[in-house]
Amino acid sequence: MSSREFVYEKFRGFYNNPSLAVPTPVGFAQREFAFLLFRERVMARHKGFANPKTLSAFLKERIPSDVYYSCAYYENPEADMDKKGWSGADLVFDIDADHIPTSCNKIHDEWRCTNSECQFSGGFNGKGITPETCPICGGVKFEVKSWPCDVCIDTTRAEARKLVDMLENDFGFASHEIRTFFSGHRGFHVHVEHEAIRSLDAMGRREVVDYVMGTGLAMFRKSRKDLPKQKKGAKVFSLNDYGWNRRLKNGMRKFILNATKDDLKEIGIKGRTEVILQNKDRILKECVEENRWSNVKGVGVETWLKVAEHVRDLESAQIDTVVTTDIHRLIRAEGTLHGKTGLLKVEFPVSQLDEVDVFKEAVAFKEGSAKVLVSDAPEFRLGGETFGPFKNKAVELPTAAAVLLICKGRAELVT
Amino acid sequence: MQLEPVKFTPNDLAKYPFLKETAEYMGKIGLDIEELTSPELGSILSRAEERVNHAILYVSTGQRRENPVEIPSFPVAIILALATKNSFIKKRYALAEAKQAHSDFQFESSEKLLALARNFDWDIELNRDSSIPLEFVLGFADYLRNVTHLRDEKWKLINRFLVDGKVYLNQHDVARLLQEEVQRRIDKRLDTKELPPFPQKVVEIAEQLNVLAKDKIGEAEMGGFPKVVSQSAFPPCIVALYEEASKGRHLSHVGRFTLTSFLVTIGMPPEKVAEVFKTFSDYNARLTLYQVEHIAGEKGSGTAYTPPSCSTLQTHGVCVNNDELCRWIRHPLAYYKRKQKTMPTPPQAPEKT
Ligand SMILES: [Zn+2]
Ligand SMILES: [Zn+2]
Numbered sequence: 001m002s003s004r005e006f007v008y009e010k011f012r013g014f015y016n017n018p019s020l021a022v023p024t025p026v027g028f029a030q031r032e033f034a035f036l037l038f039r040e041r042v043m044a045r046h047k048g049f050a051n052p053k054t055l056s057a058f059l060k061e062r063i064p065s066d067v068y069y070s071c072a073y074y075e076n077p078e079a080d081m082d083k084k085g086w087s088g089a090d091l092v093f094d095i096d097a098d099h100i101p102t103s104c105n106k107i108h109d110e111w112r113c114t115n116s117e118c119q120f121s122g123g124f125n126g127k128g129i130t131p132e133t134c135p136i137c138g139g140v141k142f143e144v145k146s147w148p149c150d151v152c153i154d155t156t157r158a159e160a161r162k163l164v165d166m167l168e169n170d171f172g173f174a175s176h177e178i179r180t181f182f183s184g185h186r187g188f189h190v191h192v193e194h195e196a197i198r199s200l201d202a203m204g205r206r207e208v209v210d211y212v213m214g215t216g217l218a219m220f221r222k223s224r225k226d227l228p229k230q231k232k233g234a235k236v237f238s239l240n241d242y243g244w245n246r247r248l249k250n251g252m253r254k255f256i257l258n259a260t261k262d263d264l265k266e267i268g269i270k271g272r273t274e275v276i277l278q279n280k281d282r283i284l285k286e287c288v289e290e291n292r293w294s295n296v297k298g299v300g301v302e303t304w305l306k307v308a309e310h311v312r313d314l315e316s317a318q319i320d321t322v323v324t325t326d327i328h329r330l331i332r333a334e335g336t337l338h339g340k341t342g343l344l345k346v347e348f349p350v351s352q353l354d355e356v357d358v359f360k361e362a363v364a365f366k367e368g369s370a371k372v373l374v375s376d377a378p379e380f381r382l383g384g385e386t387f388g389p390f391k392n393k394a395v396e397l398p399t400a401a402a403v404l405l406i407c408k409g410r411a412e413l414v415t
Numbered sequence: 416m417q418l419e420p421v422k423f424t425p426n427d428l429a430k431y432p433f434l435k436e437t438a439e440y441m442g443k444i445g446l447d448i449e450e451l452t453s454p455e456l457g458s459i460l461s462r463a464e465e466r467v468n469h470a471i472l473y474v475s476t477g478q479r480r481e482n483p484v485e486i487p488s489f490p491v492a493i494i495l496a497l498a499t500k501n502s503f504i505k506k507r508y509a510l511a512e513a514k515q516a517h518s519d520f521q522f523e524s525s526e527k528l529l530a531l532a533r534n535f536d537w538d539i540e541l542n543r544d545s546s547i548p549l550e551f552v553l554g555f556a557d558y559l560r561n562v563t564h565l566r567d568e569k570w571k572l573i574n575r576f577l578v579d580g581k582v583y584l585n586q587h588d589v590a591r592l593l594q595e596e597v598q599r600r601i602d603k604r605l606d607t608k609e610l611p612p613f614p615q616k617v618v619e620i621a622e623q624l625n626v627l628a629k630d631k632i633g634e635a636e637m638g639g640f641p642k643v644v645s646q647s648a649f650p651p652c653i654v655a656l657y658e659e660a661s662k663g664r665h666l667s668h669v670g671r672f673t674l675t676s677f678l679v680t681i682g683m684p685p686e687k688v689a690e691v692f693k694t695f696s697d698y699n700a701r702l703t704l705y706q707v708e709h710i711a712g713e714k715g716s717g718t719a720y721t722p723p724s725c726s727t728l729q730t731h732g733v734c735v736n737n738d739e740l741c742r743w744i745r746h747p748l749a750y751y752k753r754k755q756k757t758m759p760t761p762p763q764a765p766e767k768t
Contacts, residue, residue, distance in 0.1 A: 133663065133665060138663050169578075172579040173580070196554060204556070204560060207559050207562070207571065210571065210572065210730055215730060216573050218568050218571075240576075243576045244577075321732075
């Protein structure tokens with residue numbers, strides 16, 4: 001049996017399990033479903049299902065490596081795109097370690113140039129975030145080996161936490177109206193299905209994205225920084241207790257309280273660092289609490305703007321802007337397998353966001369084991385156990401771990 | 416605290432004929448489209464014509480008449496605008512009615528304004544939090560639906576007090592957003608595809624309105640771009656994309672689309688644009704040309720694409736190296752036009768003698 005067949009058999013077993021819980025999103029019959037088919041390796045799109053039973057039958061028979069449904073609701077989900085009759089869409093957020101620099105991608109992410117004419121024999125390669133072009137040949141296509149680790153997950157978890165906080169406090173959604181998922185790979189999905197947001201167009205969703213990402217705050221407008229000196233008074237910089245102002249205010253409080261000389265230098269504050277470090281208490285009281293930002297002599301509005309801009313970056317949530325603004329987006333279906341990991345996209349209550357062990361909850365294959373030859377894998381956790389690191393080693397592993405390594409291109413089945 | 420429901424008077428309906436209650440009023444008087452041309456109803460028809468006529472000429476709706484004429488003249492004016500089948504007139508008429516309503520909204524009490532907004536099913540209330548000096552709180556979804564066309568940064572959601580799903584607004588803000596709502600609603604009524612047969616008199620008036628609109632359309636249409644492509648007038652974002660592409664660096668999908676649609680719109684021939692992407696190692700001349708032509712509208716869909724606005728580019732991280740001129744414009748094409756105007760015309764190459 002080849003490694004691929006082995007994984008296929010596991011996926012087949014999963015979708016043929018009588019106790020399989022198929023996804024049942026609200027507006028089930030109005031969603032477009034799409035499948036990446038394991039055998040054919042093609043995308044089957046524009047599928048609609050009257051009820052979960054027919055979807056279940058489809059899954060059993062066709063065995064997809066990945067299952068998606070539209071965030072959109074359509075009158076005719078099976079029709080061509082322009083004839084579907086869009087009637088609304090959920091508000092969807094995707095937070096993925098692929099787009100966020102993490103401290104671990106240098107350790108576990110690898111890339112190799114696949115340009116056949118690459119002058120570097122075997123294709124130039126390296127670790128960390130994949131470059132845009134190959135430094136040797138200028139090629140733009142790469143074979144990428146990434147790895148979902150706890151650091152990746154915690155980095156994206158922190159972004160999801162900030163997002164959820166905005167959805168609850170600023171956008172006013174109750175926690176039961178916010179659905180949080182582990183994506184099955186390296187991040188989180190957040191869905192809001194509330195009636196109020198369904199009819200929002202792409203422009204409206206862009207405003208939501210800008211809000212979440214901290215884009216377009218008037219106080220950082222260029223013309224403000226260009227104001228002539230005499231007009232820059234305390235009033236130019238001022239923070240209130242609502243919306244983003246509140247976030248900046250809380251963020252400035254936190255930042256100033258913990259700031260070291262290096263922190264200040266890093267955001268481009270020179271010369272004034274001592275004044276700030278020696279007057280922390282005054283700054284916290286008179287500036288942050290009482291909004292008298294001109295009270296500390298020698299620290300002007302430009303400096304506070306610099307701090308605020310840095311705090312804006314810390315307080316905003318890094319989401320994939322394209323996903324949220326796309327009102328037709330296909331999103332991975334919960335309770336189905338991720339073709340790159342064999343892990344489930346799983347839902348958990350928002351209240352569990354800070355502690356959920358995704359590498360436990362997302363395990364789909366809980367029985368059996370398999371012998372694999374691992375080319376290279378860092379130490380990893382799965383289903384509450386720790387494995388590796390492995391280097392050119394044959395090992396007997398629980399099914400879920402073996403599938404993960406094979407799917408990530410790091411192991412072959414030993415037969 | 417429950418507010419007394421505001422009852423709209425005929426005077427209100429004359430001012431705001433797009434309210435739900437107008438349909439009730441019209442039902443009571445039972446006006447038939449065929450009767451419009453009868454002499455008794457002539458004054459309604461002529462007031463309706465005046466509404467559209469003023470909209471075309473001055474973006475206003477003209478002098479108000481007594482209620483029994485004024486109120487029914489609005490639905491009749493809608494019929495006239497529909498009968499012109501002219502998108503310029505329809506747009507202009509919706510704008511004129513919305514602007515007229517806006518100037519009246521500003522003088523209403525908070526309670527009346529609230530009732531008007533609720534007539535549009537807005538999730539709106541009076542603010543009861545005394546620490547915030549703004550009179551209204553509006554659900555953010557209703558807010559976003561109505562700021563789509565408002566470009567000033569003060570309308571960006573991020574620059575608003577957004578607390579618990581509500582946006583805090585003053586009376587001016589609400590009046591302005593209501594104007595947008597009115598315009599959108601009238602636009603929608605004028606978007607009807609299936610039209611009834613119109614009486615001869617209506618068709619005649621519509622034709623006159625179309626003639627009237629012809630001159631105005633010419634004025635309103637934006638002038639095209641000069642033939643010469645001047646690279647020195649490119650906005651900073653395009654310069655950056657252009658340089659990246661020329662160096663053979665990979666552009667994001669949004670970046671690639673922005674650069675291509677920009678170059679095509681300012682008149683660079685598709686073959687030339689495709690050449691910009693030539694240095695990519697995955698360059699495939701035919702495929703690239705196909706994509707460029709698709710964006711230019713020559714192949715495939717037939718619709719020509721224009722580049723995204725500055726705010727969209729900001730969202731997707733394509734907006735870089737802002738300069739002084741960027742402050743005054745909202746679209747990379749506007750930057751290009753503006754910059755080109757301020758640049759001296761390039762000296763002609765000396766003729767060889
Ligand atoms: Zn290479
Ligand atoms: Zn990691």
